[in-house]
Amino acid sequence: MIGMMILKPVVALAAWTMVMWVWMYATRIPAIGKLPKPTEPGADQGWTGAMLENLLPREIQWKAHNYNHLHEAPTVFYAVCIVLAIIGQGDGLNAKIAWAYVGLRVVHSIWQSTVNKVAGRFLLFALSSVALMALVLHAAIAVF
Numbered sequence: 001m002i003g004m005m006i007l008k009p010v011v012a013l014a015a016w017t018m019v020m021w022v023w024m025y026a027t028r029i030p031a032i033g034k035l036p037k038p039t040e041p042g043a044d045q046g047w048t049g050a051m052l053e054n055l056l057p058r059e060i061q062w063k064a065h066n067y068n069h070l071h072e073a074p075t076v077f078y079a080v081c082i083v084l085a086i087i088g089q090g091d092g093l094n095a096k097i098a099w100a101y102v103g104l105r106v107v108h109s110i111w112q113s114t115v116n117k118v119a120g121r122f123l124l125f126a127l128s129s130v131a132l133m134a135l136v137l138h139a140a141i142a143v144f
Helices: 007-033 058-069 075-084 092-114 120-143
Strands: none
Touching: 007 058, 007 075, 007 092, 058 092, 075 092, 075 120, 092 120
């Protein structure tokens, strides 16, 4: 079907998000298990991710931060790619840009989850944002 090649990077990014989910919990659950046990009944109920910020090592939290980031700008990626596929514009250059976006987001995830130096992380985010902007522009041109 014409325009459907762009769905491959969509599925790839969704799969990568699940990889980050596994990585996040594979490191977070053992770290939570090492925390001192609350002595007051119910003290461990209703915890949020924000409450864990000061309790878990920052290197553990980096994976959770990235998992959350994969639910922010990529939502625009998913929407615009589906639009491009529906209107038959998801092949060729748009598919290549979509793969570039996915590649940059994967590298961004690995960087944020391991090194997490802000300058490198921002560069990767900015480059992926440029790719996303190109996809949105191409969709807007085609739709309007």
